[in-house]
Amino acid sequence: MTSQQTKSYAKDEHTGKITDEGIERMRARIGVEMPKKPWQTWNEVATLDAIRHFAYGYGDDNPLWIDAEHGAKSRWRNNIAPPSFLYSMGVTEKKEISEEDRKKGGGALAGVHAFWSGDEVEWFRPVYVGDKIWEKRFIQSVEKKQSAFAGVSVVTRDRTMYINNRGEVVCNWDRLFVRAERKTTEGGERKKHEKIERGQYAEEDLKKIEAAYDAEERRGDSPRYWEDVKEGDIVTPVVHGPLLMSDEIAWHQGNGRWEIFPHHVGLKLRRRHPGFYTLNDWGVPEAVMRCHWDDNYARKVGNPFAYDNGIMRSSWMMHLVTNWMGDDGWLWKVKDRIIAFNYYGDTSWVTGKVARKYIAQENGAHVAEIEVSCDDQRGRKTALATATVLLPSKEAGPVLLPQPERGMEGHRIGARPPKLGS
Structure with a gap:
């Protein structure tokens, strides 16, 4: 069979099964660096x-x-990228998986649907305009x-160092x-999901949403000093929605x-990765990620x-925090969990409060912890996060950026810049 005749889609979209062999093959991938092809990186340079x-x-x-003049006047002397921008970046030194690793991990849980369930992130340096980012993943x-939604499931933790x-x-x-498994996800809590109705909006509902957009506060170039922050302080909410297909299009324009x-x-690409594609309702191969815009396909995976996309809501929660902390703060850590689906037609209300403030004993950093919640118009909580922010101090001065642990594998990579390219 010639390359032109190679199958470019999966024969049966419901063939993916969780088996002991599949789990062991997935475990064989632990610690094996995953290379990226050039076409898999959306933004090679920031x-x-x-x-x-x-x-x-x-x-x-x-x-x-986004504003060059504003960035030049900031403490960073340049524009920097929002925290989640890294998701769109990263090239790898490694170009291929070894034949041995390919044999051990090949076909691991192939065709089994993956739902984004959360992030644990630590940032050490900004991404400046002009930066090229390398990754080790x-x-x-x-x-x-055992999952209430999907029955037997497998939870994987993917680590990327930038x-x-x-x-x-x-x-x-x-x-x-x-x-x-896609068939399994049609059971479980599907009956619960079927009770959910599409969001419907009257004029008054839209006015409330627009008023929240107008009330959004951004600290900007006015420093928020640690001494002025109190535990229990409420963070001005941000709203995102109602979610439309055009929002998904806008997301992919930026993230790719x-x-x-x-x-x-x-x-x-379909010929390279046929398992990522199945026939849609018209009989045409389409990416399985169409669950993010195709209602019929979303129903096949239990919704x-x-x-x-989970990373969209992660970005919305980070949006709340970066608004609050201002240009002189530093988002150090985020731990978030995606706990329910956010459907087309839903409006996400992102709220937060200062749960804790303290001075770190190890380095004297002035820290505030923000508890963040994302709730839809029904009152369903769809995501939660804890954000750890470094703030400037009236007494101690500006924020000092955190340092990665000396034992971190990424730090050893970072100590060899000549091997990373330019």
């Missing part, structure tokens, strides 16, 4: 345009991200679990995924996904409607 498109893609027009853990072109460790990012490249380029 240009101002790329940063702007990304920020607009989740609804954030903070001038620290691997599976850190694989755990078999390094800039100066050899500095920028970020350590863990992503959690729940992997479940190689799985949805069109036409001849798309065919080449009443198409739903957002």
